[in-house]
Amino acid sequence: MAASSYDVVGIGNAIVDVLAKAEESFLASQGLAKGTMALIDAARAEALYAKMGEGIEASGGSAANTIAGLASLGGRGAYIGKLQDDQLGHIFAHDLASLGVAFKTPPLKNGPPTARCLILVTPDAQRTMNTFLGACVELGPEDVDPDLVASAQVTYLEGYLFDPPRAMEAFRKAASLAHQAGRKVALSLSDPFCVGRHRPEFLDLVKSHIDVLFANEHEICSLYETEHFEQAAEHVRGHCEIAVLTRSERGSNIVTSKEMLHVAPAQVARVVDTTGAGDLYAAGFLYGLTHGRDLAACGKLGSLCAGEVIGHFGARPETSLRNLAKGAGLL
Amino acid sequence: MAASSYDVVGIGNAIVDVLAKAEESFLASQGLAKGTMALIDAARAEALYAKMGEGIEASGGSAANTIAGLASLGGRGAYIGKLQDDQLGHIFAHDLASLGVAFKTPPLKNGPPTARCLILVTPDAQRTMNTFLGACVELGPEDVDPDLVASAQVTYLEGYLFDPPRAMEAFRKAASLAHQAGRKVALSLSDPFCVGRHRPEFLDLVKSHIDVLFANEHEICSLYETEHFEQAAEHVRGHCEIAVLTRSERGSNIVTSKEMLHVAPAQVARVVDTTGAGDLYAAGFLYGLTHGRDLAACGKLGSLCAGEVIGHFGARPETSLRNLAKGAGLL
Numbered sequence: 001m002a003a004s005s006y007d008v009v010g011i012g013n014a015i016v017d018v019l020a021k022a023e024e025s026f027l028a029s030q031g032l033a034k035g036t037m038a039l040i041d042a043a044r045a046e047a048l049y050a051k052m053g054e055g056i057e058a059s060g061g062s063a064a065n066t067i068a069g070l071a072s073l074g075g076r077g078a079y080i081g082k083l084q085d086d087q088l089g090h091i092f093a094h095d096l097a098s099l100g101v102a103f104k105t106p107p108l109k110n111g112p113p114t115a116r117c118l119i120l121v122t123p124d125a126q127r128t129m130n131t132f133l134g135a136c137v138e139l140g141p142e143d144v145d146p147d148l149v150a151s152a153q154v155t156y157l158e159g160y161l162f163d164p165p166r167a168m169e170a171f172r173k174a175a176s177l178a179h180q181a182g183r184k185v186a187l188s189l190s191d192p193f194c195v196g197r198h199r200p201e202f203l204d205l206v207k208s209h210i211d212v213l214f215a216n217e218h219e220i221c222s223l224y225e226t227e228h229f230e231q232a233a234e235h236v237r238g239h240c241e242i243a244v245l246t247r248s249e250r251g252s253n254i255v256t257s258k259e260m261l262h263v264a265p266a267q268v269a270r271v272v273d274t275t276g277a278g279d280l281y282a283a284g285f286l287y288g289l290t291h292g293r294d295l296a297a298c299g300k301l302g303s304l305c306a307g308e309v310i311g312h313f314g315a316r317p318e319t320s321l322r323n324l325a326k327g328a329g330l331l
Numbered sequence: 332m333a334a335s336s337y338d339v340v341g342i343g344n345a346i347v348d349v350l351a352k353a354e355e356s357f358l359a360s361q362g363l364a365k366g367t368m369a370l371i372d373a374a375r376a377e378a379l380y381a382k383m384g385e386g387i388e389a390s391g392g393s394a395a396n397t398i399a400g401l402a403s404l405g406g407r408g409a410y411i412g413k414l415q416d417d418q419l420g421h422i423f424a425h426d427l428a429s430l431g432v433a434f435k436t437p438p439l440k441n442g443p444p445t446a447r448c449l450i451l452v453t454p455d456a457q458r459t460m461n462t463f464l465g466a467c468v469e470l471g472p473e474d475v476d477p478d479l480v481a482s483a484q485v486t487y488l489e490g491y492l493f494d495p496p497r498a499m500e501a502f503r504k505a506a507s508l509a510h511q512a513g514r515k516v517a518l519s520l521s522d523p524f525c526v527g528r529h530r531p532e533f534l535d536l537v538k539s540h541i542d543v544l545f546a547n548e549h550e551i552c553s554l555y556e557t558e559h560f561e562q563a564a565e566h567v568r569g570h571c572e573i574a575v576l577t578r579s580e581r582g583s584n585i586v587t588s589k590e591m592l593h594v595a596p597a598q599v600a601r602v603v604d605t606t607g608a609g610d611l612y613a614a615g616f617l618y619g620l621t622h623g624r625d626l627a628a629c630g631k632l633g634s635l636c637a638g639e640v641i642g643h644f645g646a647r648p649e650t651s652l653r654n655l656a657k658g659a660g661l662l
Contacts, residue, residue, distance in 0.1 A: 014491070018422075020429075021649075049425060050425070050428075052425075052429065053429045053430075054390065054399070054425075054426040054429050054430060054647065055389075055422075055425075055426065056388065057388035057389070057422060058386075058387045058388070059385065068385070086418055087417055087418040087419050087444070088418050089385075091349075091388060094380060094385075094386075095385040095386065097381075098351075098383065098384045098385045099384075099385060100373075113418070260496050267332065314387065316385065316505065318352075318372045
């Protein structure tokens, strides 16, 4: 196997987040299910935005957040995702470039605008997401650069890619290319409702094509249609080499055929906004995995990164994760 | 005089902020003068943005921040400023609307994009601003709605309006209309370099057309070309009915023909980003003034609002200023 140019290449929906605070009553009045991601069309995005409070805009996208976190740890990241050639698209591309992430997917020149996610953060720090996929619906297998995938130790796919029509082909192409090159394929289940929308496809992938699976408790239970976390953990044990199951304040579990490790959650002074928690956990874990750390150390790095991002508003780290990890004795 | 529909109408450069953290060395390498505002053209904006780190985007603009603060206190605000009909323009308009601020200036349909300000926040919490005026250069007297100005107790003008070519006409028209309607005209000097660029015009305005002047120590000293704050304060005493002079951690002074009051600065646990401090001080002060409070109470409201905005990243309040002021016994 050739030396790797990148630690991780992420493939995902390239999205700019619009974050605003909201009361529980606003979620109720808009019929929004707290803590989940709903797909919305352009008209609904307009209407919901018109009712939302003052917001801040920041680059987001699940896999892109993970790659941003990896870069903040000092890792070598690349990204594949579809933008429009518009102001929000320029912001998204700028932010990845500023982190040293390789991102060369050509943007659309016409058609739908850059995707946005309207994120409502309630006083309990939970985030409720409403995604208008915009340009992401045009991501296809032609956007997957075989050399790029072959040159990355891990190809990381977000489950949200099951939603846009052609991304699945890109997804399967990337997974296949990665395995041909002797690389690992990782997947995040992203969202319990997303899993529910595409359960058979997810199960097939997880059984046959995924080496490292990331899921939170709700997602893994949705995948195996059980209410019991332990049952879901047993199911996934035989399906993936490594399954990383996060449980918010209960920490995380790393499941392999041989063992089940528990990792303590990070200590956080005040949880402000959980947006990006899972994405940043994956960043820390994948940094560890691609730098030869044992699974326990990978989990600790994941917890540390998740802890940083939930301590402030927004889905990307505000401080150098590398310095933070060094300070904690993890690097 | 007819009853007022609005407490304050603000006129200013309608700008979306791009905020990123930066080291002192970055300012030095880019030849930027810390704590000030520099005007940049489109090419320089591109080049500087390409070198900046990952940012967040948020509605800004000095007078718009003030009106946003006024609205957060429960005041009735209106705004006049020029946007392009683009994504950043939509964000700016949305954010004012979400606060209940009346904003009806028609956006451009072609020509330059919505203005942006690249703001670099150094570890000492100082902000250094680089403004690409974009669509703001098209603001003109035709954008000043006479009925709107006549219906507001105070017309509030930002000094930055001296920079775009035709805004000065809008500025003078608004001041004249306000006085004809028996209303007050307030001005913020905005920036010592801006004062330096337009000193004769500023002096003429301050002497003849401004009832309430806001300036920080550097700006008022620049206006009167003195190094001594006390001298500048004496100069301004005869020129404006009320001069509000802010001095960061030394608090503020309110100067009238009869008295000079000192107002203590707000207690802030940790100063994170001084962007918007002056704008929010003006918000609190103008809320007090338009609600019949005495000058000392106006100053305390100003300090409180400035204290909120410097405690976090960004130039607009993150919490309800009304609740904050009530908690502090000021409302």
